[in-house]
Amino acid sequence: MPAVSKGDGMRGLAVFISDIRNCKSKEAEIKRINKELANIRSKFKGDKALDGYSKKKYVCKLLFIFLLGHDIDFGHMEAVNLLSSNKYTEKQIGYLFISVLVNSNSELIRLINNAIKNDLSSRNPTFMCLALHCIANVGSREMAEAFAGEIPRILVAGDTMDSVKQSAALCLLRLYKTSPDLVLMGEWTSRVVHLLNDQHMGVVTAAISLITCLSQKNPDEFKTCVSLAVSRLSRIVSSASTDLQDYTYYFVPAPWLSCKLLRLLQCYPPPEDGAVKGRLVECLETILNKAQEPPKSKKVQHSNAKNAILFEAISLIIHYDSEPNLLVRACNQLGQFLQHRETNLRYLALESMCTLASSEFSHEAVKTHIETVINALKTERDVSVRQRAADLLYAMCDRSNAKQIVAEMLSYLETADYSIREEMVLKVAILAEKYAVDYSWYVDTILNLIRIAGDYVSEEVWYRVIQIVINRDDVQGYAAKTVFEALQAPACHENMVKVGGYILGEFGNLIAGDPRSSPLVQFNLLHSKFHLCSVPTRALLLSAYIKFINLFPETKSTIQEVLRSDSQIRNSDVELQQRAVEYLKLSSIASTDVLATVLEEMPPFPERESSILAKLKKKKGPGAVSVNELEEGKREGGELNGGGERGGDNSAIATSNASTPSPSADLLGLRAGPPVTAAAPSAGSLLVDVFSEAGVNDDGFLSSAPPSVVSEDPAPPLPESNELLNKFVCKNNGVLFENQLLQIGIKSEYRQNLGRMYLFYGNKTSVQFVTFSTTVTCPGELQSQLNVQSKPVEPLIEGGAQVQQVINIECLTDFSDAPLLNIKFRYGGALQNLTLKLPVTINKFFQPTEMASHDFFQRWKQLSLPQQEAQKIFKANHAMDTEVLKAKLLGLGMALLENVDPNPENFVCAGVIQTKAQQVGSLLRLEPKRASSDVPINRAQQ
Amino acid sequence: MIKAILIFNNHGKPRLIRFYQYFAEDMQQQIIRETFHLVSKRDDNVCNFLEGGSLIGGSDYKLIYRHYATLYFVFCVDSSESELGILDLIQVFVETLDKCFENVCELDLIFHMDKVHYILQEVVMGGMVLETNMNEIVAQVELQNRMEKSEGGLSGAPARAVSAVKNMNLPEIPRNINIGDINIKVPSLSPF
16 A cells, blocks of 8 residues: 555646646746746735635645746745644645745744744654754754754653654754854763664664764764764674664665764774774774675665775775775775776776875775776776776876876877866876976977867966976977977967967077978968967967067068068057067167067076966865965966066067056066066166166265285185175175275076176275276185186276176086185275175075975985985074064075974975086975074985 | 755656755756756766766765656765765665655656655755665655544545546556666656
């Protein structure tokens, strides 16, 4: 006999539904519905009071109309009347209507709350359940205010029926989720936790959801639930399949509850109590063992239930990450599932393995399945499963298998589903960069990426390849050659044109020797794509053209012809027009020297975290990444944008920009901080005047102190020169030396193993300095370590004037001494001779390196040999100030790594010392000890 | 947590919708359409899980569904639920419907939408699972039924109307199809 008596329906409702079903068209259906809505409205508004049956019927019709997708904005009042009735059937439909069509009208909620209050105190379990259902489904703040105090009482009261307890537990959970401040567990905590011991499995089922949620929020208060959960789980797992009767599902005892218990345990670390832990490990082993037993039923429900528990057990094992034995068993079990004929199991196995891959105990074990996973990526028919396979490949990738995995992902991209292509592209780009040993492989990979899935290659990806090519001169020639070849394809993606334009504009000269890629061939190739491209790409190409004029003077007339054509110089797009006009002018009036300075090769980009990573995190949903990181990503994107579009023409455009404001000022890179400052010194003499203004220049101060007779030989270094040197360890600019006659200012810039120093000699007197000369020498072995070239300086310095000298420095290998600067001049006939140490220290050649905490400490640990490590404990001279320390450390030239050291008091830094002979990675840790004001410095070098 | 339970037929006609998180009505309809679009184009032997649609919460949500004859049962859940556990839960719900309606079919869901809601309420409450024991659920439904009977007042007449309606709408005789353990009649319904 069916439990639902189909006969007791409502005739009017059935007729209405079949009317709707007989409608031949959508229009007819809408017409019929509107007719019915009008009818119901008039009935509800009518003078005649409706009986309960009619109200029920109409409310039911409204629910049906709502289901069909029509808005229902009335009937709530009738529903409230129904749920306030004493008749069960009326109450039931009234509550249902309110739960489905939630309405936040406060007057209505007040009426509903009244009815709920009555039902909760009715002691009729069915009515109580209906009321609790309504609260749980609506869950509004008003309801929480009204009932949050009452429901815990119902939940733990001894005389509450089991079914009511179940409802009360979930009702409380809902209120806790919506208004945690109103649900005060305090005194109820222990009794709620003990519901895990309840006789009735249904009560445990409902209560465990509540306890899990509460434990996540207040782990300490609820931690007694761990031992209770373990003993409950143990009883279920070890029971025979007949013990739990009704809760045995296809021969599996209480699968749902087992899963939930295992989930609850994942809120906590492994139990500390040995006995509890032993019991839990036993349970987990039993679950793993049962998975190997022959199935008790062939039905899919049986294996589903069994495996649901198994997967939760594996999740718990991965969460603990402390039992290598269990981890390996889990990995083997998942390995079996990878080839299971059930698609669901393959999907879940790939998903679980993804988390397993990040555990150090099992990473290697996961890697053994690489062929199976690659096969899954190629052959699975289901896009969900393929997506999981791609995720797992990404997770298991390391240096040993990167080439294989990247190749497989690339070949998969050609046929991949559109929905996952963008994510795949980001992942390939990240892996290629992360594990590139050989950067020509990296360039090939990214160009392939653009070729195969150009539409899905986001800006971040192609910005990044340009950054890397610019920063690594060993790959520039290769990149130019490869991109030149790629551009020869008859149809190539616009992103390829962008990368090609940029790279050939910078490094086209590296392949110009080959007649097949002569300057004119390169230009014609680029220009053949020009008209098919969007405005930003054309703008970039114009910048590439002006760079060509600098690189290859022989292309000048051809390019000027192009720039002069109406389609450029009169282009309706203001940005293109402006570039064409300015570049044309620049190329015709500037001398070769100026052109060479303005259009010099781009300086290296500062090292930073790949913005692609940020992009991937963003794609993975806001849950995975903090707002900070997102902002970071956005900011970097912006800077890169500036850098990418600028194409080295910053000075040219920056100057003209004042007279003709460009609508896209950000294209000019004006707001890009680091790239511009890095570019400034490379602009050389153009900017020197600007610098000289900054030099300190006092009014003539006549020195009356006649200097003693000085020999013509270079004087020994001044006694204070070491101290002077120390002043400049952490800064690059300032006053190096000053006496009554002379002031020497210094400005210096370093990049990679090269440095350029500007010395400003200021005559503080009103009398000329004559036969002014300077020499820079490298004493002893420094000669072979440092290559220093100074340009000659004017022999005459007028009183009150300043002259400037440029010194180029190349670091060949590591060094510890400083070069000497000897200055000789005659002041009023007397020879002045003094020698200073030039503040060139090894740390100037630091390139900051960002790395994550994990990487940092892994490397730190690797540097264990005595000669790789130096530690010094010293007393701080000044009071410790975090900001000052930070500034000092940044001045040192390394990257200051935030959130890397577990102790926030400590500072850690990383950098690479760039010398011509080698690159030396260095890590630094500063541990301030406040009490003793000792500052131990750890420094490790590899 | 279960965010929503959607039941619709092969043509995307909703047969039962229940949201446990507030969405405006038009958003609910969009979610139904999107979910149908995602689920209906999948073959029957692919896996039963797929990444949630864009509308109902992004990457933390999954759609877990089963396809029985003419009906799709779709549960939108977050990552705190076991995928296989939810599959079992769908099975429990459908088996319960089958017991309560005796060979449940799509028409039962259409003409007894309220009853289906009441049965679902015995399984899921506010997005969390209340009871998984089928006997217990059926016992609760029977209890409701007895209370309904005892209130009386409703004659048996509409029953005839319902069966008449059922017959008149069927262009051919319903056939039974065995899916798993339960029989679901597959009326070839004209879409409306």
